[in-house]
Amino acid sequence: MAAYFASLNFLKLLRSMPGGVAQGLIWGLMALGLYITFRLLDVADLTVDGSFTTGGAVTVMLILAGWPAWAALLVAVAAGVLAGLVTGLLHTRLGIPAILAGILTQLSLYSINLRIMGMSANKAVSVDKYHLVLTSRNIPGSILTGLIICLVLISFFYWYFGTEQGSAIRATGANAAMCRALGINVDTMKVLGLAISNGIVALSGGLMSQYQGFADINMGRGAIVIGLAAVIIGEVIGHALLGKYMNFYGTLSFVVVGGVLYYLVIVTVLWLKLNSNDLKLFTAVIVGLFLAIPYLRAHRKSSFARLKKGGGTNA
Template sequence: MELAAYFASLDPVNLLKSLPGGVAQGIVWGVMALGVYITFRLLDIADLTVDGSFTTGGAVTAMLILGGWPAWAAVLAAILAGMLAGLCTGLLHTRFGIPAILAGILTQFALYSINLHIMGMAANKSVNPDKFPVFITSRHVPAAILTGLVIAAVLVAALYWYFGTEQGSAVRATGSNSAMSRALGINIDSMKVLGLGLSNGLVALAGGLMTQYQGFADVNMGRGAIVIGLAAVIIGEVVCAAIFRKGANFGIRLGFIIAGGVLYYVVMTLILWLKLNSNDLKLFTAIIVAVFLAVPYLQAQAKSSFKLAGRRGRVARKGGSEHA
């Protein structure tokens, strides 16, 4: 009876109404995931700066809009602030020999206080879309989705172009094989600093967009951002590999990172619609990331097991024919 009452309480109409908002937020988090992708996949660095630089982007955007700046100019300033945060992490890592993961933690830790100072020592700042001009807001979700898609498409195209240039290829080569890159004359320290700066600039951009969308900036808005970014990256990669079994080019893979952010937030919307405890969202996020991280490994293991079994079968048949 209780189970029947539970399912009877679920209203599909509410789910349909909630999905567009989830898609809009997913696109913004997908933009953030592009930044995570640069460090996690291209540079092979686990950068924890993003939890702080996401908030930095939101704080800078909020304060500048409140100060009378147009929204686009505030977002550009947020990108620069995020890039500076990434440069700090890069310099701590390359110039002072601090391990990358620890350098990111130190920068993230420092950014908490810096973000408070940016917001005038207030924990949050409201940006009312009725009083201040913003170009993406939860009050107009269809327009927010369209704006987000345009921004995401421009970013994917720009990144596809950039990482095809000589400098962009050097960044990718640094993450792929740093020893060989150094032997080829690439300054791998500079490439790491550049990659970290670009990554956190994108993360701060997402923070600025999220501040406009939700109508406020909060000092804790970036908490757990790295996990959400990883979830979007992994989900996007798994879905891309499932659709393009023979491989996809770099631009398509970047596009699927955005799709990964959307799919992640659709799943979160579904979880909330199922009336599960909202305090368990981080637990569900961790489970989703773990599952999608495990899928490629388990698939590879299954393929290798089948190949090994096939080899043993051929050897056994060959041995049997020789004895006969």
């Protein structure tokens, strides 16, 4: 035990923090995409595990083909939008429950992503040979780029979800029956939301592949859980800090903060020399806990179990 603690170098943890922030920002961006479906449309969209990888694969392959990185990212966004469209149409046109539609698209994307990467599970793109938007070799630069992209996207969200169309998407998630009565095509709004969401997720996948210097067929596995972790951690902390002053700007900013915090926890866990293969289990437990907190909190205030113990107000 003493030997274990002696082997931990606190300075090493501090040194790995900036890298954690950079990656956290990229995951925060992906969480912003997930926020549209999970919170605004009230749908758990499992497409993202696939479309994150699609974004990475498209970006790397196009850069390797000589495209400038920014153009490659644009095509990646388009590919993500397409994936979201497929899920949306499976759901609205063919009546498949949203969660299953997402699973179907995600599964098919595994094959498609392999095809995009020329049937190899891993494609490297070296920052020495190509000009990349961000890279783990330049962490301060990557943090700055990540921050700028997140800020631009938050501003875009703030504008778009304030427009007539964006309001209609929000209303669709809140009350579909009302929307139909007000002449809103609920199906179109769902497809639109899924498309935009997956476009952003693919953008984040494209950034991640550049940061780590490769695209991997499994890079998106569990992306939805990480995204949910960011959304929920961000909401909990945002509410604790801002309370009722929390507005849409605040909510979105804290989603990104949630992504960064999540990744810093991961960095710390790795520093504690936990086996990195256990990370998914660890993530699932954390997200499970955060998802359960609102329920357990409400349950504590009003439950049958409490009455049984004689804890009722009349006892």
